[in-house]
Amino acid sequence: MNAELPVLKAADFASDQDVRWCPGCGDYSILAQMKKVLAQTGASQENTVFISGIGCSSRFPYYMNTYGMHSIHGRAPAFASGLKSTRPELDVWVITGDGDALSIGGNHFMHIIRRNMDVNIVLFNNAIYGLTKGQYSPTSKQGAVTKSTPRGSIDFPLNPLSIAIAAEATFVARSIDTNIKHLVKTLTRASEHKGTSLIEVYQNCNIFNDGIWDYAKGKDTKDKSTVVLEHGQPLVFDGGSKGIRLNGFAPEIVDVVDDDHEGLLVHDEKSPSNQLAFLLSRMRHPEFPEPIGVFRAVERATYDDQINDQVDDARAEQQEGDLTKLFNSGDTWTVE
Amino acid sequence: MTTVTDQFLPPQKPSEAVSGVTVRLAGDSGDGMQLLGTQLTNTSALAGNDVATFPDFPAEIRAPVGTRAGVSGFQVQFSAEQIFTPGDGVDALVVMNPAALVTNIGDLKKSGILIINSDSFGPKDLKLAKLDTNPLEDGTIEPYRSIKVSMSKMTLAAVEETGLSTKFAGRCKNFFAMGLVFWLYGRDVEPTLRFIEKKFSKKPEVAEANRRALKAGWNYGETTEDFASTYQVPKAELTPGTYRNVMGNQALAWGLVAASKLSKKELFLGSYPITPASDILHELSKHKNFGVRTFQAEDEIAAICSAIGAAFGGAMALTTSSGPGIALKGEGLGLALMLELPMLIVDVQRGGPSTGLPTKTEQSDLMMMMYGRNGESPLPIIAARSPSDCFMTAIEAWRVAVKFMTPVIIMSDGYIANGAEPWRIPDVSELPEIKVTHPAGAVEGEEFLPYSRNEDLARPWAVPGTPGLMHRVGGLEKQDGTGNVSYDPDNHQKMVQTRAEKVARVADFVDPIEVEGSDSGTLLISWGGTYGACHTAMKQAVAEGVSVGHVHCRWVSPFPANLGDVIAKYDRVLVAELNSGQLLTLLKSTYLVDAKGLNKVKGKPFQVSEVVDALKAISK
Numbered sequence: 001m002n003a004e005l006p007v008l009k010a011a012d013f014a015s016d017q018d019v020r021w022c023p024g025c026g027d028y029s030i031l032a033q034m035k036k037v038l039a040q041t042g043a044s045q046e047n048t049v050f051i052s053g054i055g056c057s058s059r060f061p062y063y064m065n066t067y068g069m070h071s072i073h074g075r076a077p078a079f080a081s082g083l084k085s086t087r088p089e090l091d092v093w094v095i096t097g098d099g100d101a102l103s104i105g106g107n108h109f110m111h112i113i114r115r116n117m118d119v120n121i122v123l124f125n126n127a128i129y130g131l132t133k134g135q136y137s138p139t140s141k142q143g144a145v146t147k148s149t150p151r152g153s154i155d156f157p158l159n160p161l162s163i164a165i166a167a168e169a170t171f172v173a174r175s176i177d178t179n180i181k182h183l184v185k186t187l188t189r190a191s192e193h194k195g196t197s198l199i200e201v202y203q204n205c206n207i208f209n210d211g212i213w214d215y216a217k218g219k220d221t222k223d224k225s226t227v228v229l230e231h232g233q234p235l236v237f238d239g240g241s242k243g244i245r246l247n248g249f250a251p252e253i254v255d256v257v258d259d260d261h262e263g264l265l266v267h268d269e270k271s272p273s274n275q276l277a278f279l280l281s282r283m284r285h286p287e288f289p290e291p292i293g294v295f296r297a298v299e300r301a302t303y304d305d306q307i308n309d310q311v312d313d314a315r316a317e318q319q320e321g322d323l324t325k326l327f328n329s330g331d332t333w334t335v336e
Numbered sequence: 337m338t339t340v341t342d343q344f345l346p347p348q349k350p351s352e353a354v355s356g357v358t359v360r361l362a363g364d365s366g367d368g369m370q371l372l373g374t375q376l377t378n379t380s381a382l383a384g385n386d387v388a389t390f391p392d393f394p395a396e397i398r399a400p401v402g403t404r405a406g407v408s409g410f411q412v413q414f415s416a417e418q419i420f421t422p423g424d425g426v427d428a429l430v431v432m433n434p435a436a437l438v439t440n441i442g443d444l445k446k447s448g449i450l451i452i453n454s455d456s457f458g459p460k461d462l463k464l465a466k467l468d469t470n471p472l473e474d475g476t477i478e479p480y481r482s483i484k485v486s487m488s489k490m491t492l493a494a495v496e497e498t499g500l501s502t503k504f505a506g507r508c509k510n511f512f513a514m515g516l517v518f519w520l521y522g523r524d525v526e527p528t529l530r531f532i533e534k535k536f537s538k539k540p541e542v543a544e545a546n547r548r549a550l551k552a553g554w555n556y557g558e559t560t561e562d563f564a565s566t567y568q569v570p571k572a573e574l575t576p577g578t579y580r581n582v583m584g585n586q587a588l589a590w591g592l593v594a595a596s597k598l599s600k601k602e603l604f605l606g607s608y609p610i611t612p613a614s615d616i617l618h619e620l621s622k623h624k625n626f627g628v629r630t631f632q633a634e635d636e637i638a639a640i641c642s643a644i645g646a647a648f649g650g651a652m653a654l655t656t657s658s659g660p661g662i663a664l665k666g667e668g669l670g671l672a673l674m675l676e677l678p679m680l681i682v683d684v685q686r687g688g689p690s691t692g693l694p695t696k697t698e699q700s701d702l703m704m705m706m707y708g709r710n711g712e713s714p715l716p717i718i719a720a721r722s723p724s725d726c727f728m729t730a731i732e733a734w735r736v737a738v739k740f741m742t743p744v745i746i747m748s749d750g751y752i753a754n755g756a757e758p759w760r761i762p763d764v765s766e767l768p769e770i771k772v773t774h775p776a777g778a779v780e781g782e783e784f785l786p787y788s789r790n791e792d793l794a795r796p797w798a799v800p801g802t803p804g805l806m807h808r809v810g811g812l813e814k815q816d817g818t819g820n821v822s823y824d825p826d827n828h829q830k831m832v833q834t835r836a837e838k839v840a841r842v843a844d845f846v847d848p849i850e851v852e853g854s855d856s857g858t859l860l861i862s863w864g865g866t867y868g869a870c871h872t873a874m875k876q877a878v879a880e881g882v883s884v885g886h887v888h889c890r891w892v893s894p895f896p897a898n899l900g901d902v903i904a905k906y907d908r909v910l911v912a913e914l915n916s917g918q919l920l921t922l923l924k925s926t927y928l929v930d931a932k933g934l935n936k937v938k939g940k941p942f943q944v945s946e947v948v949d950a951l952k953a954i955s956k
Contacts, residue, residue, distance in 0.1 A: 046802055054811075061810070062808050067800035067806055067807065068809070069809050070810025071644075071671060073812065078633065078637065078645065081642045082631065088803065090649070090801060107634050155881075307629050308629075311624045315625045320626075321597070323764045327580070331580065334579070335576050
């Protein structure tokens with residue numbers, strides 16, 4: 001007899017805690033879509049774990065009726081690695097921000113990705129430090145005037161997806177907090193991927209950095225300034241009137257006439273090489289439309305599988321460890 | 337059929353019985369002194385002696401050849417009596433070059449034997465050791481019984497037939513020295529021959545060359561007139577049982593594996609390589625068939641954080657490091673304490689501050705382990721006292737961690753981590769069972785409270801995957817009971833006090849402190865790796881008529897419940913430690929006692945005589 005599993009609704013993933021983000025914050029939408037995705041994908045409350053670092057976005061686990069850990073600044077990937085290595089059956093999500101993942105946690109971000117630990121990382125990018133009230137972040141543009149940069153930031157910004165791709169990421173995607181359908185689709189894809197999946201979400205901080213992603217969200221601007229990636233499809237945007245093609249190693253924008261897609265760059269998220277994904281990650285506003293969707297989705301053995309395989313293999317080859325045998329290995333002598 | 341051992345004829349010269357001997361082997365770091373020392377130690381232990389060792393090597397893997405910086409030493413005491421230290425004065429010193437001679441001769445007893453590889457005292461060798469005159473000729477070695485041996489040349493001659501190149505043949509000279517030392521002390525060559533066989537199984541010509549060098553050294557002792565007699569050290573009277581040699585890091589790793597088995601928990605180690613703790617990572621990584629998972633993290637911070645993640649998931653979690661690495665783990669330690677998850681943090685101390693003296697020993701991390709975290713953050717701290725004691729230390733630490741749901745710090749140091757001594761192999765069935773429980777699921781009509789507490793103030797260890805017990809933990813202050821975020825002032829005070837009280841209660845669970853020696857007069861207090869020197873010094877002082885009692889703190893946080901009462905019985909208190917007075921400060925502030933310190937920060941362990949002298953001076 002097959003027992004019917006209880007069907008959970010999005011609301012079943014809400015904890016009893018009041019959500020305390022600023023009214024109008026982009027985080028609300030990401031939280032709502034996450035609950036929806038968990039319900040739709042049949043996730044269970046008890047086998048799902050959210051681990052975050054420090055920052056506004058990192059309060060996320062408190063609002064989920066799952067297991068969760070609000071850890072320390074920048075280190076969420078390390079906690080997730082220890083948990084996933086010992087409990088590979090759990091669905092582990094890392095919630096982080098641009099400061100948490102790329103500044104204080106830059107090292108862990110790179111290493112969890114190269115190990116291909118089977119966790120999903122959602123990076124809320126608002127290009128500002130919100131919780132500490134408005135200092136520039138590693139993704140703030142040069143010249144950004146913030147509390148700590150009254151004459152404009154002189155730091156050159158980091159590109160999170162470029163870093164992830166260079167670190168051999170097997171799944172890289174970008175979405176936008178208010179693009180609900182796209183966000184749900186992208187989070188779902190990430191949850192289905194085996195290996196580290198990174199989703200950068202353009203998230204608006206309406207208090208300290210309001211409107212920085214307006215070009216990618218606005219009704220009048222989004223078609224011109226973003227290009228939606230579809231596997232096997234040519235890169236076309238602005239209502240089908242423009243496309244991207246390669247000129248040597250560089251992308252360029254060309255006019256599309258009569259839906260003629262000949263010569264346009266065709267997206268291949270499964271390309272074994274990370275060159276295309278990297279090239280796409282370099283396309284930045286305003287010179288280019290910024291790609292949203294899945295940049296890269298390839299398969300590679302995961303760390304958590306391998307660390308457990310080694311244990312299984314050792315047990316199969318050497319038998320279950322025996323303390324008496326271990327203690328008596330090598331030279332011993334007896335005192336009567 | 338002739339076996340290889342038959343070729344080593346028993347010494348024919350008269351043999352003199354001695355109760356114990358301290359031998360130091362010193363040469364260039366590439367000369368194989370550590371290998372020689374390890375073989376001598378194992379062989380002596382197999383012969384039934386009690387042994388204690390002190391390897392002393394530079395941090396550089398290969399410092400410039402022949403320089404003083406590159407000198408690597410290994411000291412071993414083997415004895416017919418129970419011993420606790422590798423010995424103070426050296427009875428026999430083997431030196432392979434001028435740098436080794438001048439940096440070690442100060443520790444040789446006036447009656448001691450000095451065995452010198454005289455082939456390495458040419459002008460170039462002297463220059464490398466920054467010597468203007470030849471110590472073999474300028475009177476340096478005059479007070480000692482010096483025996484100059486042409487080791488390099490004789491080794492080359494002995495191995496010539498194997499066809500090894502001069503370069504490789506020259507490397508066999510440590511086996512020549514070994515042969516000579518083994519002959520001198522009547523040691524059995526069989527274990528070393530087995531070692532050679534195994535170690536060089538893929539290079540039979542090297543194995544053969546080393547065997548020949550070993551034999552040449554042995555025969556040299558018998559032939560030369562430099563040695564009139566050999567020395568015999570009778571068997572020590574040790575508790576009956578089966579013994580083996582263990583080094584501290586190895587014993588600690590095995591204790592951890594045992595604790596994992598005893599608690600039916602699989603072990604997860606998150607670690608980043610650091611001297612002198614890395615051998616724990618190496619050892620544990622070999623025991624995957626015990627369910628051990630080792631994660632070599634990207635840095636010290638990730639190492640502890642991965643361990644906390646594993647602890648959250650229900651594993652026996654562990655991180656290992658030394659001072660500089662522990663400094664980086666401070667924030668993670670604070671979180672582990674806040675989450676009230678059981679885990680172990682191992683600090684194998686080395687000389688500090690900063691990078692300090694990576695390969696030298698010190699006990700200067702005590703205050704960091706006590707107070708090196710933000711906020712009010714007490715943790716239980718246990719310190720191992722000897723290489724073999726690391727085994728039970730690990731088991732006891734894990735027992736406390738799971739009983740009280742708290743991270744526990746294990747302190748070791750470079751001296752015991754790399755030192756070796758005989759270990760009586762325990763009967764596994766006699767090791768304590770370690771009980772761990774996890775709530776199985778939600779109880780009908782009852783709200784699950786992740787920060788509710790039992791009689792030990794321990795909270796339930798509910799692990800992900802358990803239906804109905806979903807909860808969130810984090811570094812923000814917890815509301816009593818629910819574990820929800822709370823900024824309530826009274827709640828914060830209560831939680832700080834509760835966490836402190838929980839650690840304080842460990843004192844009632846662990847064994848009270850035991851006094852050895854006199855019950856009045858001077859009380860000697862020690863902790864960690866100085867036990868051997870302090871215990872031996874107490875015995876010597878008592879034998880010389882000084883009234884001295886000795887207590888050794890196994891738990892330094894919290895202090896043993898009866899420590900205050902013990903201190904009150906004595907007129908004077910001496911606290912001996914390899915730092916500038918850290919335990920002393922803690923004892924003074926806890927017990928308001930006018931204690932005095934015996935402190936040393938030279939990167940070296942105490943000599944017994946140093947402690948005896950201090951005991952006599954304070955007892956006057």
